[in-house]
Amino acid sequence: MNVKKVYPYWLIILPITTFFIFLVLPSTIGYLYAFTDWNPFVHEISFVGLANFKEIVQNRSLMLAFQNTMIIAFVKTVTVTVVGIALAVMLDRKIRTRNILRSIYFTPAIFSALVVGLIFAGLFDDRNGVINTTLRDIGLDMLALEWLGRRWPAMFVINLAEIWRSLGYSIVITLAALQSIPSDYIDAARVDGANGWQRFRQITLPLIMPAVNVNILFSLIYGLRMFDLVMVLTSGGPGFDTQTFGTLIMAQMARNRYAQSVAINLVWSAILIVVAILFQKYSSKWEADI
Numbered sequence: 001m002n003v004k005k006v007y008p009y010w011l012i013i014l015p016i017t018t019f020f021i022f023l024v025l026p027s028t029i030g031y032l033y034a035f036t037d038w039n040p041f042v043h044e045i046s047f048v049g050l051a052n053f054k055e056i057v058q059n060r061s062l063m064l065a066f067q068n069t070m071i072i073a074f075v076k077t078v079t080v081t082v083v084g085i086a087l088a089v090m091l092d093r094k095i096r097t098r099n100i101l102r103s104i105y106f107t108p109a110i111f112s113a114l115v116v117g118l119i120f121a122g123l124f125d126d127r128n129g130v131i132n133t134t135l136r137d138i139g140l141d142m143l144a145l146e147w148l149g150r151r152w153p154a155m156f157v158i159n160l161a162e163i164w165r166s167l168g169y170s171i172v173i174t175l176a177a178l179q180s181i182p183s184d185y186i187d188a189a190r191v192d193g194a195n196g197w198q199r200f201r202q203i204t205l206p207l208i209m210p211a212v213n214v215n216i217l218f219s220l221i222y223g224l225r226m227f228d229l230v231m232v233l234t235s236g237g238p239g240f241d242t243q244t245f246g247t248l249i250m251a252q253m254a255r256n257r258y259a260q261s262v263a264i265n266l267v268w269s270a271i272l273i274v275v276a277i278l279f280q281k282y283s284s285k286w287e288a289d290i
Helices: 003-035 051-057 060-091 098-110 113-124 130-137 151-179 183-191 196-224 228-233 245-254 258-286
Strands: none
Touching: 003 051, 003 258, 051 258, 060 098, 060 151, 060 196, 060 245, 098 151, 113 130, 113 151, 113 228, 151 196, 151 228, 183 196, 196 258, 228 245, 245 258
């Protein structure tokens, strides 16, 4: 027996078995409850087919949660990626304060969602928040909005808080990619007469696309999984106006609608998987071959 050929196969048995037993199997069994009438008031669980899915699709709160989740994921992904590239390029230059600026930009990333939520709740509170108090003091009462009491101002605050928290990771990843680019490429382009924008578009950007793709994927996944900041800032309110998939699942569980919450979770997980697969399939085409 050739030990070199057999050993790698034996090596993966334990991790695959562990992954299957503790993740795949429980998840599969759990998702089966989406096709039942599971709730705390039923002694015997019955199979109801797609009834739960029909019910949640007809529910207005699901469409709102879908819209809000997509808006947060899109706005966060675009903003964090573009601004992260711009700030990383700036911090890659030889300026005196770049080390201090790197620390400042990354600081929000070390805060938990609870801390970030409390900070922005204090800033944008309708009555005693720093923003509204300042606007009233300088005579701009008409700009003092109900930031957390209406849908679109609340969505703005949620997106702003999430972008502020996530931007540091994007900057660090992009900056690491920028510093890995061989200086010979840039020098050769400069000798050929390429200006700053041409060097960035034709050389720098294609070479940092693997890092940019990582930022996009992380932003998309975490944007689609948005839960904690929404719970801290608005709890999905007012009404259902700022609900996301995560907060909607929690709301259904709180109302003892266990089967419906599992059905929403199954739909949500399917969306995450599809997005990840499609992104991985097409993102490699944007990367440069060296």
